[in-house]
Amino acid sequence: xxxxxxxxxxxxxxxxxxxxxFRKSTEELIKExxxxxxxxxxxxxxxxxxxSSSQTFLFQSPSQTARQTQTGGAVxxxxxxxxxxxxSLDSLILADAIRGQxxxxxxxxHRSELLHAHGLSPRHRILLAGPPGNGKTSVAEALAxxxxxxxxxxxxxxxxxxYLGETSSRLKALLDYARTRRCVLLFDEFETxxxxxGDTHETGEIKRVVSSLLLQIDELPDYVVVIAASxxxxxxxxxxxxxxxxxxxxxxxxxxxxxxxxxxxxxRSKVDFGLAAETVAKRLLGLSFSEVEEFCLGVVRRAVLDxxxxxxxxxxxxxxxxxxxxxxxxxxxxxxx
Numbered sequence: 481x482x483x484x485x486x487x488x489x490x491x492x493x494x495x496x497x498x499x500x501x502f503r504k505s506t507e508e509l510i511k512e513x514x515x516x517x518x519x520x521x522x523x524x525x526x527x528x529x530x531x532s533s534s535q536t537f538l539f540q541s542p543s544q545t546a547r548q549t550q551t552g553g554a555v556x557x558x559x560x561x562x563x564x565x566x567x568s569l570d571s572l573i574l575a576d577a578i579r580g581q582x583x584x585x586x587x588x589x590h591r592s593e594l595l596h597a598h599g600l601s602p603r604h605r606i607l608l609a610g611p612p613g614n615g616k617t618s619v620a621e622a623l624a625x626x627x628x629x630x631x632x633x634x635x636x637x638x639x640x641x642x643y644l645g646e647t648s649s650r651l652k653a654l655l656d657y658a659r660t661r662r663c664v665l666l667f668d669e670f671e672t673x674x675x676x677x678g679d680t681h682e683t684g685e686i687k688r689v690v691s692s693l694l695l696q697i698d699e700l701p702d703y704v705v706v707i708a709a710s711x712x713x714x715x716x717x718x719x720x721x722x723x724x725x726x727x728x729x730x731x732x733x734x735x736x737x738x739x740x741x742x743x744x745x746x747x748r749s750k751v752d753f754g755l756a757a758e759t760v761a762k763r764l765l766g767l768s769f770s771e772v773e774e775f776c777l778g779v780v781r782r783a784v785l786d787x788x789x790x791x792x793x794x795x796x797x798x799x800x801x802x803x804x805x806x807x808x809x810x811x812x813x814x815x816x817x
Contacts, residue, residue, distance in 0.1 A: 486512065499661045500703070503529065526628075559654045561633045565625035565664075572615060572622055573737045573744075573769070578728050582619065585705070585726060586626045592702065601702045603725040607670075609713040610730035613768030616709035617668060619730070623705060624664035632658060633666045640672075648692045655696045662703045670708035671715040690717055697723055733769055735761050741769060745776040751783045754793020763800050775803060 486509045506529050513522040569582060588595060588602035595602055606623075608616040617633075624631040634654065640647050651673075658665045667673065673693055694717075697706060708724065710716060721727070733741065738761035746753055753760060753776075764772050779799050783792035 503662060529628075558638050559635055559650060560657070561635060563621075563631050563633070565621045565631050567618060567621045568625050569622040572618055573733065573741045574615070574619075575737075578730070581726060581728060582623060586623065589627055589703075589705065604700070604702045604705045605697065605724045606705070606707045606726045606728070607713075607721070607724035608707060608709045608728055608730060610711070611732060611768060612711050613770030614730045614732060615769055616730055617666065618769075620664055620666040620707045620709065623707070627662070627664065627705065629662045629664055629705075631664050631666060633668060636669070636672055647689050651689065651693060652696065655700060658704050659701055664705045664707060667706070667708045670710045670720075671712045690720075694719055694723060732766065733772070735765050738764060738767075738772055741772060742776060745773065745780070749776075749780045749789075751780045751789045751792055753779060753796045754791050755796050760796065760800075764803070775799060 486505050506525065510522050510525045510529070513525065569579070569586070572579075574582075585603055585606065589604070592602045608619060610616065620633075621631050639650050639654065655665075673689060700706060708720070735758070739758045742753070742757040742760050746757065761772075764775060767775075779792055779796050782795045782799070783789045786795065788795065
């Protein structure tokens, strides 16, 4: 497309509130400037586009405003937390198989036009399962970072209402909002919404919500990457599973993964734990990434306060003893008996 046509398309998209066309036209302009060798201008345009993606309704047409009004006062921004991702895929400690699948999704999204030309669509529905604290939210953020789009996290406390039909109405408003731009939409603790409809303990309202959710997920365009994260995948409705083209389990980290994770924290914080990372990993094996991170940051804080960043061995050993005796769900049950 000639530059003049691209600029005209940009103005039309901005005036009509069509964010999808606006973004596509801007990306065309960036490609054209790169072809001309205008690298600095292309990079500035790219940064401006990424920054605008994190803003709520950069351009808003009257039809979009009307649609929000029709949702019964539920403003989409109250239903989500929208952030600009800062964590890259390379910064995560992942199994090679999982990293490979994620990289394939990123490539398909970046080269979606080629797939569309052959009558294909990039995969855009991902199910992540596994114990809490093992990187499901981090994976969602990393995907958003690699795709250069905002991360939109659903707020269940605002989404789920007490009146008949209220939750379904808010869910529709949320998904209508998501489809206005390229983004990664994260449903954390997805079992909250996607529970098995055969569960006799669930109300008819929840069953209707599940049905509505599945239909609306099917209708989302492929530039909206939907990620459902669940700590309890066994609770999910069977129909939920087949909606997701990519399904991955994020298990507890291995000793080797923890060693790499601890080494990274030590380097970034510039604190010498005084013990080999492999030794600390061995003592903490069985914990999640988030728990190990909290342990390491506890050592770092104490080392900084005690001015012992060059040799925190005594602090590390002391913290390891404390963590042996810390309160956990299992020993809490024993205390309650």
